[in-house]
Amino acid sequence: QVQLVESGGGLVKPGGSLRLSCAASGFALSDYYMSWIRQAPGKGLEWISYISSGGHAIYYADSVRGRFTISRDTANNSLFLQMNSLRDDDTAIYYCARDLGIAQPAYFDYWGQGALVTVSS
Amino acid sequence: DIQMTQSPSSLSASVGDRVTITCRTSQTISKSVNWYQQKPGKAPRLLIYAASKLQSGVPSRFSGSGSGTDFTLTINSLQPEDFANYYCQQSYSAPLTFGGGTQVEI
Numbered sequence: 761q762v763q764l765v766e767s768g769g770g771l772v773k774p775g776g777s778l779r780l781s782c783a784a785s786g787f788a789l790s791d792y793y794m795s796w797i798r799q800a801p802g803k804g805l806e807w808i809s810y811i812s813s814g815g816h817a818i819y820y821a822d823s824v825r826g827r828f829t830i831s832r833d834t835a836n837n838s839l840f841l842q843m844n845s846l847r848d849d850d851t852a853i854y855y856c857a858r859d860l861g862i863a864q865p866a867y868f869d870y871w872g873q874g875a876l877v878t879v880s881s
Numbered sequence: 882d883i884q885m886t887q888s889p890s891s892l893s894a895s896v897g898d899r900v901t902i903t904c905r906t907s908q909t910i911s912k913s914v915n916w917y918q919q920k921p922g923k924a925p926r927l928l929i930y931a932a933s934k935l936q937s938g939v940p941s942r943f944s945g946s947g948s949g950t951d952f953t954l955t956i957n958s959l960q961p962e963d964f965a966n967y968y969c970q971q972s973y974s975a976p977l978t979f980g981g982g983t984q985v986e987i
Binding site for chain 1: 913915917919924925926927930936968970972974975976977978979980981982
Protein backbone atom coordinates (compact mmCIF):
# COMPACT_ATOMS: atom_id res chain seq x y z
CA GLN A 761 0.00 0.00 0.00
CA VAL A 762 1.02 3.62 -0.40
CA GLN A 763 3.23 4.92 2.38
CA LEU A 764 5.31 8.06 2.91
CA VAL A 765 7.82 8.20 5.76
CA GLU A 766 9.68 11.42 6.56
CA SER A 767 12.96 11.59 8.43
CA GLY A 768 15.69 14.12 9.16
CA GLY A 769 13.87 16.56 11.39
CA GLY A 770 15.40 18.00 14.53
CA LEU A 771 16.70 21.05 16.37
CA VAL A 772 18.91 23.47 14.44
CA LYS A 773 20.25 26.94 15.18
CA PRO A 774 19.18 29.97 13.14
CA GLY A 775 21.25 30.13 9.97
CA GLY A 776 21.82 26.39 10.00
CA SER A 777 20.86 23.67 7.53
CA LEU A 778 18.85 20.48 7.60
CA ARG A 779 17.90 17.88 4.99
CA LEU A 780 14.55 16.14 5.15
CA SER A 781 13.92 12.83 3.43
CA CYS A 782 10.65 11.20 2.44
CA ALA A 783 10.77 7.51 1.59
CA ALA A 784 7.91 6.48 -0.67
CA SER A 785 6.57 2.96 -1.11
CA GLY A 786 3.63 1.45 -2.96
CA PHE A 787 4.03 3.75 -5.96
CA ALA A 788 6.76 5.31 -8.11
CA LEU A 789 7.76 8.94 -7.47
CA SER A 790 8.36 9.31 -11.21
CA ASP A 791 4.61 8.85 -11.80
CA TYR A 792 3.40 11.66 -9.53
CA TYR A 793 3.86 15.27 -8.59
CA MET A 794 5.17 15.51 -5.02
CA SER A 795 4.94 18.40 -2.59
CA TRP A 796 6.27 19.56 0.75
CA ILE A 797 3.76 21.25 3.05
CA ARG A 798 4.46 22.62 6.51
CA GLN A 799 2.49 23.54 9.60
CA ALA A 800 3.84 25.86 12.26
CA PRO A 801 2.85 24.95 15.85
CA GLY A 802 -0.85 25.66 16.35
CA LYS A 803 -1.17 27.18 12.87
CA GLY A 804 -2.59 26.25 9.49
CA LEU A 805 -1.12 24.53 6.47
CA GLU A 806 1.40 26.16 4.14
CA TRP A 807 2.40 24.59 0.85
CA ILE A 808 6.10 25.29 0.19
CA SER A 809 7.34 23.35 -2.83
CA TYR A 810 6.49 20.85 -5.55
CA ILE A 811 8.36 18.77 -8.10
CA SER A 812 6.63 17.42 -11.18
CA SER A 813 6.40 13.75 -12.10
CA GLY A 814 9.04 14.25 -14.78
CA GLY A 815 11.23 16.16 -12.37
CA HIS A 816 11.55 19.15 -14.68
CA ALA A 817 9.01 21.50 -13.13
CA ILE A 818 9.87 22.77 -9.67
CA TYR A 819 8.18 25.57 -7.77
CA TYR A 820 8.74 27.23 -4.40
CA ALA A 821 6.68 29.48 -2.20
CA ASP A 822 8.14 32.96 -1.77
CA SER A 823 8.79 32.22 1.91
CA VAL A 824 11.42 29.56 1.08
CA ARG A 825 12.60 30.40 -2.45
CA GLY A 826 16.39 30.71 -2.57
CA ARG A 827 16.84 28.88 0.74
CA PHE A 828 15.15 25.50 0.23
CA THR A 829 15.75 22.96 -2.56
CA ILE A 830 13.46 20.08 -3.47
CA SER A 831 14.92 17.02 -5.18
CA ARG A 832 14.31 13.33 -5.59
CA ASP A 833 16.09 10.02 -6.16
CA THR A 834 13.84 7.91 -8.35
CA ALA A 835 16.12 4.88 -8.05
CA ASN A 836 15.54 4.83 -4.30
CA ASN A 837 12.04 6.32 -4.55
CA SER A 838 12.86 9.12 -2.14
CA LEU A 839 12.03 12.82 -2.00
CA PHE A 840 14.23 15.39 -0.30
CA LEU A 841 14.05 18.94 1.02
CA GLN A 842 17.37 20.68 1.60
CA MET A 843 16.79 23.61 3.95
CA ASN A 844 19.50 26.26 4.30
CA SER A 845 19.66 29.60 6.11
CA LEU A 846 16.97 28.44 8.49
CA ARG A 847 15.03 31.05 10.46
CA ASP A 848 12.91 30.92 13.60
CA ASP A 849 9.74 31.11 11.51
CA ASP A 850 10.71 27.92 9.65
CA THR A 851 9.86 26.00 12.83
CA ALA A 852 7.09 23.61 11.80
CA ILE A 853 6.05 20.07 11.10
CA TYR A 854 7.03 19.28 7.51
CA TYR A 855 4.90 16.87 5.52
CA CYS A 856 5.64 15.27 2.19
CA ALA A 857 2.51 14.55 0.17
CA ARG A 858 1.61 12.79 -3.04
CA ASP A 859 -0.12 15.07 -5.50
CA LEU A 860 -2.69 13.81 -7.98
CA GLY A 861 -2.10 16.63 -10.43
CA ILE A 862 -1.43 15.69 -14.03
CA ALA A 863 -0.18 18.74 -15.90
CA GLN A 864 0.04 20.86 -12.76
CA PRO A 865 -0.12 20.34 -8.99
CA ALA A 866 -3.59 19.73 -7.66
CA TYR A 867 -4.49 17.98 -4.40
CA PHE A 868 -2.88 15.59 -1.97
CA ASP A 869 -4.19 12.08 -1.41
CA TYR A 870 -1.39 10.62 0.72
CA TRP A 871 0.65 12.37 3.40
CA GLY A 872 3.58 11.33 5.52
CA GLN A 873 3.46 11.40 9.30
CA GLY A 874 5.42 14.64 9.41
CA ALA A 875 8.91 15.64 10.54
CA LEU A 876 9.33 18.30 13.23
CA VAL A 877 11.90 20.99 12.50
CA THR A 878 12.71 23.36 15.36
CA VAL A 879 14.87 26.40 14.67
CA SER A 880 16.12 27.91 17.91
CA SER A 881 19.30 29.18 19.47
CA ASP B 882 -1.37 34.62 -5.05
CA ILE B 883 -4.94 33.40 -4.59
CA GLN B 884 -6.22 34.11 -1.08
CA MET B 885 -8.54 31.63 0.63
CA THR B 886 -10.88 33.09 3.25
CA GLN B 887 -12.40 30.33 5.30
CA SER B 888 -15.26 30.78 7.77
CA PRO B 889 -16.04 30.35 10.52
CA SER B 890 -12.66 29.87 12.20
CA SER B 891 -14.36 27.70 14.78
CA LEU B 892 -17.79 26.37 15.54
CA SER B 893 -19.51 24.37 18.22
CA ALA B 894 -21.84 21.58 17.20
CA SER B 895 -23.47 18.44 18.52
CA VAL B 896 -23.60 14.89 17.27
CA GLY B 897 -26.27 14.68 14.59
CA ASP B 898 -26.01 18.34 13.55
CA ARG B 899 -25.53 19.53 10.01
CA VAL B 900 -22.40 21.65 9.70
CA THR B 901 -21.45 24.02 6.90
CA ILE B 902 -18.01 25.54 6.33
CA THR B 903 -17.39 28.09 3.61
CA CYS B 904 -14.36 29.18 1.64
CA ARG B 905 -14.18 32.29 -0.51
CA THR B 906 -11.36 32.84 -2.99
CA SER B 907 -9.84 36.15 -4.04
CA GLN B 908 -10.42 35.38 -7.72
CA THR B 909 -12.59 33.02 -9.71
CA ILE B 910 -11.08 29.53 -9.86
CA SER B 911 -13.72 27.34 -11.51
CA LYS B 912 -14.07 24.21 -9.35
CA SER B 913 -10.43 23.98 -8.21
CA VAL B 914 -11.05 23.65 -4.47
CA ASN B 915 -10.24 20.71 -2.25
CA TRP B 916 -11.11 19.99 1.39
CA TYR B 917 -9.10 18.24 4.11
CA GLN B 918 -9.77 17.04 7.65
CA GLN B 919 -7.02 17.10 10.26
CA LYS B 920 -7.14 15.60 13.72
CA PRO B 921 -4.67 16.61 16.47
CA GLY B 922 -1.23 15.11 15.95
CA LYS B 923 -2.17 13.61 12.59
CA ALA B 924 -1.56 14.46 8.95
CA PRO B 925 -4.42 15.95 6.95
CA ARG B 926 -6.81 13.64 5.11
CA LEU B 927 -8.31 14.46 1.72
CA LEU B 928 -12.12 14.56 1.84
CA ILE B 929 -13.32 16.35 -1.30
CA TYR B 930 -11.53 17.29 -4.52
CA ALA B 931 -12.59 19.41 -7.48
CA ALA B 932 -15.18 21.12 -5.29
CA SER B 933 -17.64 18.26 -5.09
CA LYS B 934 -15.99 14.88 -5.72
CA LEU B 935 -15.84 12.56 -2.75
CA GLN B 936 -12.46 10.95 -2.17
CA SER B 937 -12.52 7.16 -2.02
CA GLY B 938 -13.22 5.85 1.46
CA VAL B 939 -14.72 9.09 2.77
CA PRO B 940 -18.22 8.74 4.28
CA SER B 941 -21.08 10.08 2.19
CA ARG B 942 -22.17 12.48 4.95
CA PHE B 943 -19.38 14.74 3.66
CA SER B 944 -20.21 16.79 0.57
CA GLY B 945 -18.82 19.79 -1.26
CA SER B 946 -20.31 22.37 -3.56
CA GLY B 947 -19.54 25.64 -5.27
CA SER B 948 -17.71 27.15 -8.19
CA GLY B 949 -16.15 30.45 -9.09
CA THR B 950 -15.28 32.10 -5.79
CA ASP B 951 -17.61 30.54 -3.21
CA PHE B 952 -17.31 26.99 -1.95
CA THR B 953 -18.93 24.97 0.81
CA LEU B 954 -18.12 21.83 2.77
CA THR B 955 -21.17 20.24 4.43
CA ILE B 956 -21.16 17.50 7.02
CA ASN B 957 -24.57 15.89 7.42
CA SER B 958 -25.35 14.21 10.73
CA LEU B 959 -22.08 15.03 12.51
CA GLN B 960 -20.44 12.01 14.11
CA PRO B 961 -18.09 11.96 17.14
CA GLU B 962 -15.11 11.20 14.88
CA ASP B 963 -15.81 14.35 12.80
CA PHE B 964 -14.65 16.73 15.51
CA ALA B 965 -11.46 18.04 13.91
CA ASN B 966 -9.97 20.89 11.91
CA TYR B 967 -10.98 21.40 8.30
CA TYR B 968 -9.05 23.21 5.57
CA CYS B 969 -9.87 24.28 2.04
CA GLN B 970 -7.13 24.47 -0.61
CA GLN B 971 -7.06 25.87 -4.13
CA SER B 972 -5.39 24.04 -7.00
CA TYR B 973 -6.10 26.61 -9.72
CA SER B 974 -2.63 28.09 -9.78
CA ALA B 975 0.70 28.02 -7.98
CA PRO B 976 1.45 28.81 -5.29
CA LEU B 977 -1.16 26.41 -3.94
CA THR B 978 -2.83 28.04 -0.95
CA PHE B 979 -4.90 26.87 2.00
CA GLY B 980 -7.65 28.51 3.98
CA GLY B 981 -6.99 29.38 7.60
CA GLY B 982 -8.91 26.39 8.90
CA THR B 983 -12.13 25.72 10.81
CA GLN B 984 -12.11 23.95 14.15
CA VAL B 985 -15.27 21.90 14.68
CA GLU B 986 -15.73 21.25 18.38
CA ILE B 987 -18.39 20.07 20.75
